[in-house]
Amino acid sequence: MPGTPAGTAAVACGAFSATMTIGRLPADRVVEWLGSEAVLRCRAAIAAVGALVVSFTPWVWLVVVGWDRLGVGLSGCVPTRRVLAAQ
Numbered sequence: 001m002p003g004t005p006a007g008t009a010a011v012a013c014g015a016f017s018a019t020m021t022i023g024r025l026p027a028d029r030v031v032e033w034l035g036s037e038a039v040l041r042c043r044a045a046i047a048a049v050g051a052l053v054v055s056f057t058p059w060v061w062l063v064v065v066g067w068d069r070l071g072v073g074l075s076g077c078v079p080t081r082r083v084l085a086a087q
Contacts (some may be wrong), residue, residue, distance in 0.1 A: 004060050006073050008063075008064070011064055012063060012064045012067040013067070015064050015065075015067050015068040015069070015071065016067040016070060016071040018071070019068050019069075019071030019072045019075065020071040020074065020075045021075075022075075023071065023072045023075030023076055023077070024075045024076070027039070027075060027076040027079060028079075029077075030076065031080055031083075032036055036083060036084050037081050037084070039076055040076075040077060040080045040081060040084065043072075043073045043074070043076040043077040043080070044071055044073060044074070044077050045071050045073070046069055046073035047069070047072075047073025047074050047077060048073070049066075049069055049073075050066045050067065050068070050069030050071075050072070050073055051066070051070055052066075053065065053066030053069065054066035054067055054070065074082070
């Protein structure tokens with residue numbers, strides 16, 4: 001966003017990275033519990049909402065929350081998608 005301090009980008013990147021790491025830790029257990037397809041659909045929906053928030057919100061801190069949700073969604077989507085593609 002124009003006029004936003006550079007530190008805000010660092011916070012958003014940190015939020016994304018942290019939630020990617022934290023979301024990946026329980027991902028395998030959640031896949032065993034709910035199934036691959038359900039986890040993929042749910043996490044993809046969370047990532048899509050995060051991407052929409054990042055793209056269209058005028059508030060800087062809501063952008064950080066959007067990156068956070070994008071990280072949560074993608075942390076389980078990517079490995080689950082690879083497993084489903086291999087089957």
